[in-house]
Amino acid sequence: MMEKNAIERKIRELLAKMTLEEKAGQLQQCGPSLVGAFEVSFEELLDMMFDGRISKEEFDRLMSGAKQDFHEDDIRAGRIGSFNGIGDAATANRLQKIAVEETRLGIPLIYGYDVIHGFRTVTPIPLAESCAWEPGLWERTGRLAAEEATAAGVHMTFAPMVDVAKDARWGRVSEGAGEDVLLNGDYGAAKVRGFQGDDLTREDAMAACVKHFAAYGACEAGRDYNRVDMSLQKLWDEYLPSYKACIEAGARAVMPAFNDINGVPCSANEWLLRDVLRKDWGFDGMTVSDANAIAECVNHGIAADKRDAARQCLRAGVDMDMTSNSYIEHVQELVESGELEESVLDEAVADILRVKFEMDLFEHPYRTSEEREADAMLTQEARALAREAAVKSMVLLKNEDAPSGLPEGNSGNKKILPLAPDARLGIFGRLAADRGQMTGAWAVGANPDDCLSILDACRERGISYRYLDGADNPEGLSTKKRILEIAEESDVFLAVIGEDKEESGEAASRASITLKDSDIQLVKDLLEVGKAQGKPVVAVLFNGRPLAMPWLAESADAILEAWHPGVEAGPAILDVLFGDANPSGKLTTTFPYASGQCPMYYAHMNTGRPGGKSKFTSKYLDTPLEPVYPFGFGLSYTTFAYENLSVEKTEDGFHVSVTVKNTGSRAGEEIVQCYVQDVAGSRVRPVKELKGYKKIPLAPGEERRVEFELPSEKLGFYSREGTYVVEPGEFRIYVGGNSRDVLEAGVIL
Numbered sequence: 001m002m003e004k005n006a007i008e009r010k011i012r013e014l015l016a017k018m019t020l021e022e023k024a025g026q027l028q029q030c031g032p033s034l035v036g037a038f039e040v041s042f043e044e045l046l047d048m049m050f051d052g053r054i055s056k057e058e059f060d061r062l063m064s065g066a067k068q069d070f071h072e073d074d075i076r077a078g079r080i081g082s083f084n085g086i087g088d089a090a091t092a093n094r095l096q097k098i099a100v101e102e103t104r105l106g107i108p109l110i111y112g113y114d115v116i117h118g119f120r121t122v123t124p125i126p127l128a129e130s131c132a133w134e135p136g137l138w139e140r141t142g143r144l145a146a147e148e149a150t151a152a153g154v155h156m157t158f159a160p161m162v163d164v165a166k167d168a169r170w171g172r173v174s175e176g177a178g179e180d181v182l183l184n185g186d187y188g189a190a191k192v193r194g195f196q197g198d199d200l201t202r203e204d205a206m207a208a209c210v211k212h213f214a215a216y217g218a219c220e221a222g223r224d225y226n227r228v229d230m231s232l233q234k235l236w237d238e239y240l241p242s243y244k245a246c247i248e249a250g251a252r253a254v255m256p257a258f259n260d261i262n263g264v265p266c267s268a269n270e271w272l273l274r275d276v277l278r279k280d281w282g283f284d285g286m287t288v289s290d291a292n293a294i295a296e297c298v299n300h301g302i303a304a305d306k307r308d309a310a311r312q313c314l315r316a317g318v319d320m321d322m323t324s325n326s327y328i329e330h331v332q333e334l335v336e337s338g339e340l341e342e343s344v345l346d347e348a349v350a351d352i353l354r355v356k357f358e359m360d361l362f363e364h365p366y367r368t369s370e371e372r373e374a375d376a377m378l379t380q381e382a383r384a385l386a387r388e389a390a391v392k393s394m395v396l397l398k399n400e401d402a403p404s405g406l407p408e409g410n411s412g413n414k415k416i417l418p419l420a421p422d423a424r425l426g427i428f429g430r431l432a433a434d435r436g437q438m439t440g441a442w443a444v445g446a447n448p449d450d451c452l453s454i455l456d457a458c459r460e461r462g463i464s465y466r467y468l469d470g471a472d473n474p475e476g477l478s479t480k481k482r483i484l485e486i487a488e489e490s491d492v493f494l495a496v497i498g499e500d501k502e503e504s505g506e507a508a509s510r511a512s513i514t515l516k517d518s519d520i521q522l523v524k525d526l527l528e529v530g531k532a533q534g535k536p537v538v539a540v541l542f543n544g545r546p547l548a549m550p551w552l553a554e555s556a557d558a559i560l561e562a563w564h565p566g567v568e569a570g571p572a573i574l575d576v577l578f579g580d581a582n583p584s585g586k587l588t589t590t591f592p593y594a595s596g597q598c599p600m601y602y603a604h605m606n607t608g609r610p611g612g613k614s615k616f617t618s619k620y621l622d623t624p625l626e627p628v629y630p631f632g633f634g635l636s637y638t639t640f641a642y643e644n645l646s647v648e649k650t651e652d653g654f655h656v657s658v659t660v661k662n663t664g665s666r667a668g669e670e671i672v673q674c675y676v677q678d679v680a681g682s683r684v685r686p687v688k689e690l691k692g693y694k695k696i697p698l699a700p701g702e703e704r705r706v707e708f709e710l711p712s713e714k715l716g717f718y719s720r721e722g723t724y725v726v727e728p729g730e731f732r733i734y735v736g737g738n739s740r741d742v743l744e745a746g747v748i749l
């Protein structure tokens with residue numbers, strides 16, 4: 001990479017040559033617009049479909065005639081610095097040529113894209129992948145995503161999302177690493193390393209734009225885009241560290257969140273974007289607004305109009321305007337009228353140019369070719385990695401003893417799972433066959449035909465199965481009759497149920513996070529027949545968030561949480577069901593009993609009246625206090641025992657060690673978790689906080705001493721001003737295979 005000083009000198013030289021319009025142009029990110037087939041705006045057209053003025057068919061017909069406008073004249077005039085949503089090499093290179101060869105200063109474009117969990121080779125949704133608790137894996141899938149996306153012309157991904165999400169109603173829990181701040185930070189840092197590699201000038205390096213800064217996951221009531229109001233201490237302790245971890249890992253871009261924090265929208269939040277991000281954390285990359293977020297400051301009620309919004313957001317530190325046109329329309333006149341200092345504009349332009357120089361886009365504006373693109377996608381190695389990631393993401397939630405008569409699987413422990421290689425499956429539920437659903441939310445570069453469903457995988461593997469999808473029923477038989485029919489030819493029932501991909505992700509909050517009535521009815525019917533005939537019912541769940549499903553947890557014979565696993569969904573699920581792989585995933589998000597418990601998370605504070613048997617304690621009348629599945633929970637085909645927890649004081653903190661033993665009959669991996677509680681602080685502290693985790697392989701009968709270092713810098717918390725303090729006193733250390741079932745030791749710091 002060019003030397004830092006050289007870059008700064010080049011930036012100054014360029015700035016000196018730029019007109020105000022060209023400067024504003026660098027801040028402008030636009031997407032291709034759709035034109036030609038309709039006379040109203042695209043947004044209006046969408047509204048027309050949603051409010052019934054036109055049918056979905058009519059909408060599709062109009063869309064099919066639409067052309068894309070790439071605003072080529074604006075590129076030529078130097079009025080565009082970046083595009084969002086261009087994911088093919090030919091278009092990327094064609095537009096880049098205009099920017100480089102036909103503009104006055106030849107400044108290259110930078111292309112951003114939502115590469116959230118894979119580009120063409122879609123890997124599991126982030127929430128799923130976080131359940132692997134494996135930074136090395138997160139980095140490898142990040143690298144794969146970058147190799148494919150950069151081949152398609154992408155320079156920057158709007159990822160990772162490291163919004164700590166404790167409220168399962170929020171649809172975007174699917175896009176991050178769950179409810180814990182340490183895991184989100186580790187996950188994000190690994191992704192940054194994977195996306196960017198160690199040399200930004202390489203053609204396969206993809207700059208990471210960390211989002212959504214900050215605390216978007218704490219939106220009130222789990223409703224997307226909603227306000228966030230919280231104490232600064234909570235913000236510092238529980239939300240900001242995950243973004244900071246990504247900045248420390250070298251992320252070159254940051255996206256301010258849609259929400260406000262304590263009354264100031266993040267896009268207009270100078271404290272957040274300048275004081276915290278730049279001054280405290282030393283960030284010198286670029287910031288990119290969220291889509292249309294600058295203009296939305298008017299809706300927030302903090303700006304009088306778009307012009308005012310442009311002034312406030314630029315001053316607050318938002319460098320690039322994603323698609324709201326506020327900067328390009330108003331910044332020049334704001335500077336000319338003296339309402340905005342040119343130095344503020346120059347700083348924003350410099351941040352963007354810095355990243356373009358760091359990526360060497362001036363010298364190598366065309367970082368891909370159509371040939372490279374054609375070779376890069378969906379290789380055998382990529383599919384193998386997607387399958388590995390999917391297997392490691394799955395969480396075995398329940399596995400009862402096998403009924404007599406069930407062919408024995410290879411674990412030798414007489415449980416329902418894993419299934420015997422020749423077990424015959426009775427498969428039920430639309431999601432077992434629906435390839436397009438396997439990607440989950442935010443898979444923009446995906447092609448549904450690349451995905452392998454459970455049925456595809458059964459065919460590929462030669463599994464004997466019968467399938468009932470509910471739709472194909474020419475004789476009009478009742479579901480139960482058809483189940484009976486299928487039962488004759490199957491040993492075990494698979495109920496494939498859960499959420500469609502549209503039911504999580506952006507703008508997909510749910511007030512009730514229960515299973516669908518139709519899914520519950522299906523499982524009831526299966527259980528009725530299954531009980532009578534000795535066929536266990538295994539629920540395979542596809543979902544992008546925790547579900548409140550106490551009935552299923554109680555009734556199903558086995559439950560595999562598969563999340564939305566990506567292109568290799570079917571093969572990975574069969575790997576786990578048939579025991580080629582031993583499940584090792586652990587939940588990174590709590591599964592509550594009822595939607596009304598949200599937000600529910602393990603690292604909560606205590607009250608003066610912790611929930612207990614007596615009436616006047618902190619609890620609900622109609623719901624147990626405990627979750628159905630706690631944070632960190634997940635079963636294996638083997639079993640693990642924990643003993644001899646020891647905590648020693650070191651010069652500066654604690655050394656923790658514990659013996660973990662594989663007490664079952666097959667090899668497995670265990671995710672050992674270490675939690676801490678500060679017993680009496682000057683401020684109320686969480687009942688448990690994750691401070692370390694290790695994933696270890698153990699052969700049957702093998703035991704290992706697992707160690708954790710807890711330096712005092714990991715044991716403190718933040719003051720209101722953002723100063724980190726470590727207080728001496730008593731700590732409790734907990735170690736176990738989930739956040740509930742732990743060994744405990746007390747120690748004084």
Ligand code: BGC
Nearest residue numbers: 084114158211212290291506
């Ligand atoms: C989302 C961002 C995304 C952006 C660009 C927004 O609606 O909030 O996460 O990166 O769109 O597509």
